[in-house]
Amino acid sequence: MAAAKGVRLMAFIAFLFAFFATGSHAAQVPVLLWSSESLPPLASPAAGHITSNDQLTAYLTSAFGSGPHTVLLFLQDKLSKDDFTVFGGVFGNKQDSAFQNLEAALQSSSSVTLPGLEWSGSSAIPALLQEKLGVSPLLVDADTLSHLSINTSVSNLLLINLPYCTDLHKSCKEVLRDNDEIIGKVLSIMKAKNVPYTAMYTGLQPSRVISETSMSNQAVGRSLLQAVVPNVKPPIMFNGTGGPCIMLWALNLNVSLSSTLAWIDLAAQTPSLTGSVCNTTNSRLVLSYESGFVLSFFMSQRLYPVSARNWFTLDSVQLQSSGLTATFIGSRGIYAPAEYSFHCQSVSSFQDTLLVPNNTNQNTSQWRLNFIDFQIQGFGLANGTNFSYASDCAGFFTPGIWMGLLTSLLMLYIFVYGLHMIMRLNTMDRFDDPKGPSISVPQSD
Known part of the structure; x- marks a missing residue:
């Protein structure tokens, strides 16, 4: 049992490393799946790989191949891999992480992580699950779920909406920590009801969308220096x-x-x-x-x-x-x-x-x-x-501008003085040799 938990922990750490290494600029959302029973194995994605919608469809087909399933869809308004790296506390204090219940669920159950899923619209994942399960989603919250009778003989799609950082009276970390508490409460209710389930945590849209830059104009080959574009924090x-x-x-x-x-x-x-x-x-x-x-x-x-x-x-x-x-x-x-x-x-x-x-x-x-x-x-x-x-706040006449103006005025003065001296030069009207005889010009009547 301890060895299995160690393997799951290493898998979760590998997932987070994949988050850090994913560098593509295409719009994408992370997808986390875990189940109280078992999920089909999925090879760990390479760093920077973006999972297509067709690949996710193929995997869900194998996961929900036969029989009824109860699926919990935790759908956050916005979610990106940066939310895990900034607020996860992976390499810092574990107690300061905003995803403690989520991390515990991934480590204690069969789980699959997709660091980057190609984002094609806010309704793509709910529509895909609805197609695979053949049922419409039922919007619930933790309080409603505790009084809800779940029929396990048919498929169920339970939708739990989670907010993002829209309430500016709370920090993003506080909002994500509240969402994590909701996830933990829902999972505890499902465990108390003894209902097998498969859970999915993702976002309606990315929280940080970076437009894809064209690589066609970039030079191909080795370079000694690599330009790194820093992430600009929002105001x-x-x-x-x-x-x-x-x-x-x-x-x-x-x-x-x-x-x-x-x-x-x-x-x-x-x-x-x-x-x-x-x-x-x-x-x-x-x-x-x-x-x-x-x-x-x-x-x-x-x-x-x-x-x-x-x-x-x-x-x-x-x-x-x-x-x-x-x-x-x-x-x-x-x-x-x-x-x-x-x-x-x-x-x-x-x-x-x-x-x-x-x-x-x-x-x-x-x-x-x-x-x-x-x-x-x-x-x-x-x-x-x-x-x-x-x-x-900078004035128009900065020290650099003053230095440029004074230097320009000095050069202009030298140019005007030189031009004035050249214009005052006169051509001699006669050419005498002081050591020779004087020039005599005979005059004729």
Whole structure:
């Protein structure tokens, strides 16, 4: 029994390694199957392999070949392999994984994993199962299932819908952990009812879709250097009553509680947006982190008669930790037209200070902020998915531009001076030899 569990654990680890190695850019969703009885064997897919719909159809035909079957379809709104690598805690703390019940089910039963299934539409997998089982799906939840009488003499397709990160009052990890608890509860109910089942966990669509790039224009052959395109994290977005109203993105959100302590990058953590609000005149974005930090951005917009348009300003940034609060005032430069976003390569509280500390508390006087590649928009989100045109904090006459202008002016001065000297040259009207006799020109009457 221990050896069998070790084999299943190694298979699950191999599945996760296949997740890490899958590098294709085609739209795909992962599919996980496990059964309380047994599933036909399936060779482990090669790294980067995308399973086609025909291959999945052939496998389900062999799995549901004869007799009635009870199938649990855990259908999440969105799911991609990155969700397992980011929130699975595979190489870190196992207790911090968002998929503990799912991992336990895969390790303790007959399971098959497809790291990448070719995605052809949100209804492809439910329609395929409905065709193979010959029954329509029945939408249930854990509470309904506990009171449901399941007839094992006929096939059953039980559909359990799971949300994704649409509720911005919860982090993605919290949503996935709640989904995992639902999976564990449903499996416990099926075990208590003593009903054999086959379960499938997948998504209606990928949570991260990367458009496929053409390889026809790339050089074929060996290369000493390989270009690696980093994954770009999505911006933080808060939804108000009328839709998205605040967006923020930063490469780094560095905070430090003392000039002698190391920086802590909050951008590497997933925040909760509880406490954020927005309206037509004021917006507040509150980022609460599990590490205990709370970072708040206060913005406002108003009409400036001189320019005859509305402008928004980042009035202040507030940092809270261990019951202490430090406030930093956006003294200058952090503003943009209301329909634009604001972008700055560096927003800090200690050099080129766009943020000025406004706290006399000795405990917070040395707190520092340093935001790298910072962009924020608190008003005028027209499309709701992307930032509007960015108003950059960098002035037009940067040091590089000044150096270029001065060098150009110096070269122009040298050119004009030389041209002036050339134009003043005169041709001699006579050619005399000072050592020879003078030229005499006879005159005739």
